[in-house]
Amino acid sequence: MTVLTFAKAINEALRYEMRRDERVVVLGEDVGVNGGVFRCTEGLLVEFGPMRVMDTPLSESAIIGVALGLAANGMRPVAEIQFSDFIFGGFEQLVSNVAKFRYRNAGHFTAPLVVRAPVGGGVRGGMYHSQSPESYFTNTAGLKVVVPSTPSDAKGLLISAIRDDDPVIFLEPKRLYHSLKEDVPDGEYTVPIGKARLVREGEDVTVITYGATVYDALAAAEEVEKEGISVEVIDLRSLIPYDWEAISRSVRKTGRPVIVHEAQKTSGFGAEIAATIAEREIYSLEAPVIRVTGYDTPYPLVHEHLYLPNKDRIVNAIRRSAAH
Amino acid sequence: MYRLLVLTRVLDRYLLRLQRMGKAALYAEAMGEEAAMVGSALALHPEDVVFPSYRELGVFLVRGVPVSEILDRQLNTVDDPLKGHEFAVFGDRRFNIVPAPTPVSTQIPMAVGYALAFKIRGERRLVVTYFGDGATSKGDFHEGINFASVFKPPIVFICMNNQYAISTHVSRQTGSATIAQKAIAYGLSGYRVDGNDVIAMYLVSRSVFEEVRDGGDPVLIEAVTYRLGAHTTSDDPKRYRSEEEVQQWMKKDPVDRMRAYLIAKNVIGEEDDRSLWSEVEAFVSAEVERALAKPGLEPEVIFEDVYAEPTPQLREQIEEFRQQLRTERVMRG
Numbered sequence: 001m002t003v004l005t006f007a008k009a010i011n012e013a014l015r016y017e018m019r020r021d022e023r024v025v026v027l028g029e030d031v032g033v034n035g036g037v038f039r040c041t042e043g044l045l046v047e048f049g050p051m052r053v054m055d056t057p058l059s060e061s062a063i064i065g066v067a068l069g070l071a072a073n074g075m076r077p078v079a080e081i082q083f084s085d086f087i088f089g090g091f092e093q094l095v096s097n098v099a100k101f102r103y104r105n106a107g108h109f110t111a112p113l114v115v116r117a118p119v120g121g122g123v124r125g126g127m128y129h130s131q132s133p134e135s136y137f138t139n140t141a142g143l144k145v146v147v148p149s150t151p152s153d154a155k156g157l158l159i160s161a162i163r164d165d166d167p168v169i170f171l172e173p174k175r176l177y178h179s180l181k182e183d184v185p186d187g188e189y190t191v192p193i194g195k196a197r198l199v200r201e202g203e204d205v206t207v208i209t210y211g212a213t214v215y216d217a218l219a220a221a222e223e224v225e226k227e228g229i230s231v232e233v234i235d236l237r238s239l240i241p242y243d244w245e246a247i248s249r250s251v252r253k254t255g256r257p258v259i260v261h262e263a264q265k266t267s268g269f270g271a272e273i274a275a276t277i278a279e280r281e282i283y284s285l286e287a288p289v290i291r292v293t294g295y296d297t298p299y300p301l302v303h304e305h306l307y308l309p310n311k312d313r314i315v316n317a318i319r320r321s322a323a324h
Numbered sequence: 325m326y327r328l329l330v331l332t333r334v335l336d337r338y339l340l341r342l343q344r345m346g347k348a349a350l351y352a353e354a355m356g357e358e359a360a361m362v363g364s365a366l367a368l369h370p371e372d373v374v375f376p377s378y379r380e381l382g383v384f385l386v387r388g389v390p391v392s393e394i395l396d397r398q399l400n401t402v403d404d405p406l407k408g409h410e411f412a413v414f415g416d417r418r419f420n421i422v423p424a425p426t427p428v429s430t431q432i433p434m435a436v437g438y439a440l441a442f443k444i445r446g447e448r449r450l451v452v453t454y455f456g457d458g459a460t461s462k463g464d465f466h467e468g469i470n471f472a473s474v475f476k477p478p479i480v481f482i483c484m485n486n487q488y489a490i491s492t493h494v495s496r497q498t499g500s501a502t503i504a505q506k507a508i509a510y511g512l513s514g515y516r517v518d519g520n521d522v523i524a525m526y527l528v529s530r531s532v533f534e535e536v537r538d539g540g541d542p543v544l545i546e547a548v549t550y551r552l553g554a555h556t557t558s559d560d561p562k563r564y565r566s567e568e569e570v571q572q573w574m575k576k577d578p579v580d581r582m583r584a585y586l587i588a589k590n591v592i593g594e595e596d597d598r599s600l601w602s603e604v605e606a607f608v609s610a611e612v613e614r615a616l617a618k619p620g621l622e623p624e625v626i627f628e629d630v631y632a633e634p635t636p637q638l639r640e641q642i643e644e645f646r647q648q649l650r651t652e653r654v655m656r657g
Contacts (some may be wrong), residue, residue: 024369025444051444057474062433062467069437072422075444077437092464097429097434104425106406107629108417147365165632194635241635 001183006176009151009184010040010116011157014078016187017185018048019215019218021076024162027054028063028080028116030057038118038177039080048224060089061116065117068098068167072111076162084117084171086127091136098167099142112162118174119147119241120212120262121308127172127303132211132263132294136240137169138272145239146169146193149176149214152184164193173212191271193238196246202232206250208273210236213309217260220314239269248281255286260309265293287324292316325366325522326586327600327642329579332358332382334604335391336553338612339381343557347397347616350411355379356520356552359578360484361454362386363525364547366387367533368452373420375435375619377428379484385456387419391608395615407625428489429459431469432481439477439542453480458489460506461497472542473510480529480536481544484519486551489546491564507544519547520578523585552577585591623649 002139003011017024026041032055035042056063059069060081067079081087085095094115101111116275121130137145146161148154150214154172162169199214207217210295214235221231231251236242251257259270274289292309300307336354341350354361359383368374368387376383384394389484393405393416400408405416406423415423422438424431435453435642442449460483461537467473472479484638487494500506507514525547550573556560559568586592592600627634634642 022489054475057467057470058473059463059467060461062436062471063466065430065433065464065473066437066440069434069439069443071437072434073438074443075441091434092430096424097430100425103435103629104406104410104424104632105415108408108415110632144635241637244636303425322506 002186003181004151004184004307005178006151006154006172006180007038007040007041007178010158010172010185011044013150013155014041014044015047017076017159017162018044018052023074024076025052025054025070025077026078026080027067029056029058029082030036031055031080036080038174039255040116041080044196047237049217053083057295060086061093064090064093064098067113068093068101068111071111071167072101072109076112078114078116078162081115081117083129084119084133085131087115087117087133092168094097094143095140095171096100096172099140101142102166103142108231110165111167112131114158114168114170116170116172118177119171120173121176121219121299121304122212124301124304127299127302130304132261134169134171135263135267135269138269143169143240144193145171146237147171147211147239148174149173149211149235151180151182152189153191153197155184156189156194157237160190161191163190168193170210194243195237196243197235197237198232198246199235200231202230202254204230205234205258205259205321206234206254206258207260207314207318208236208247211262213260213262215298216309216311217314219311219320223268223311223315225316229318231318244276251277254282255284256324257285258290258314258317258321260292260314262294262308264296265291265312266296268293287321290321292317325362325526326582326592327490328362328366328382328386328602329358329522329582330600330604331363333579333609334601335385335394335404336381339552340557342398342612346421351398352379352556353551353553354379356573356577357484357486357549358382358585359522359569359582360519360525360547360549361421362547363522364452364482364529366526371420373422373438375422375431375438375451376413376415376424376433377431377455377459377484378411378424378426379456379503380454384414384419384421387421388413389416389419389421390616391611395611396469399615399618400621401615402621405620408621408626409625409629413647414433429455429462429464431455432459433471434480436468436472436477438477439472439479441566443475445479448532448537449478451477452482452533453485454482456489457483457487457494457503458492459483459499460503468524469507469510469542469544471511473512476537476541480532481542481591483544483546485546486549488551488555488565490555491560492595502546504544504546512542512544514544514546516546519549520576520581522578522582549578550576554559561582608617
């Protein structure tokens, strides 16, 4: 075990895989000499050289399209998009090309690539450095979508993503990069894609979340504990595929689901979870499903603490749920 | 070479007719552009990799794709190598052809990445990507060629300038006098070739391909040609171009030109030519009959190849779909 920040854990995963497998290459804007604007690729250029750590032109569509070509031709590329807010320049590549590649050619060629991108708010980044675009990708067949929330999961899930035979959108909550440290397993360590993490056990209310809001949910759970409300917190970790077993097990126990994410409410991933609960577990419910999310506005520069699903908003939702 | 031109022309006419008969959903004709396809593809080595757009029938035939497989694709028979997942765009690992996406130009950055992997591994192999004149207006053309100009992987960009993107003339795509000159802005070489001259296309391609295989910079080739047919079977070209214009280009029909050349040079006689056409016609016709007799694909194929392993969510949907099929079968008796 070594104490690592979230960003260092990403770095460790990349370095481990690049040492283990020479097919793994990294490409993106400022990932080489500069080590990435969040320092996730620091030191990789020196160790692996410019053929495996490629500083690219400012060209999101080419970064993703080139990564797809590399993947189709036997490499294991990890492309970095500097902010997920800039991923839309490569959106057509992701949606039309990457996601449909295996299907379009009936498995003759495959697309084992990872697109990493920092996601979410809380860093005073304004409209174009704070968005949570995961639903665009969860609504696209052929992609997997992963959002780790701890340094250990960041390492274990990124290694799994690199080894996965399908394209993975790997969204890294940027406000956790340097604010969080924990013991991370050394060497070989993988976390399976598609398995949720039970963060906190409880009896009365289930909070289902992912990414940075896991910590807001935990803080809210601690607060309502004092009032005698026992809260279970589930970190989905992976949205496509998602761990329905973990959700249903908890909802059957508590009957009171609260779903939390930063992305805007309408058509957010929470809607998918809520709909599936309605389809499968409606008779287990003791209270309506409640969503605590970003609002249906562009991400605001000012008052972002009020926009984000913060602890107070989650506490409020838990109380409303528990009142039923 | 001439035989391949004839085969492309004959098969193209059959594929068009099959669509008109309602046997296929859509077809994008190759007529008029056969020389640019056949001439460039003949200069490829088997280990080179092609990223076509959606019209390069002649390229597929030169690569050795059997006519039967192209028909399986077009008719989505039980033997369709791409399982009916998309329109009749051919692609197959055995022939080093990566199937094209329909969104124009999106194959270009991917082709650059594919070539880059050859460079990283030090393999002496080439990637060629084809696209139309309309594609040069899209961001992915510029992002792809720009990326290639920095990393210099072994790639050749071939623009099939057939004068039209559906109804829009190339003069409405760009203010540049030529497509080839766009290479200059990226620090690369551009060649403008008479795409209706199969020998010119072959010779230019051969020397360019050899140079790029040997580590030369990427190259852009503009093949100046003309789409004699419609854009696809959903298009009516009479709406946007004159009969006179089409007649002018008919005089430069690449198949006729090669025939006239071979006859003038006494390589073949009129009689040889007639028997070649009827032999090819008979061969294709028999292949079409065989393909038409084949059964279609099973419904379950729509769930194949989404992921290496279906997600739990997808598995549930497959089960639901099977249930539905069983119910329908029972209802139908």
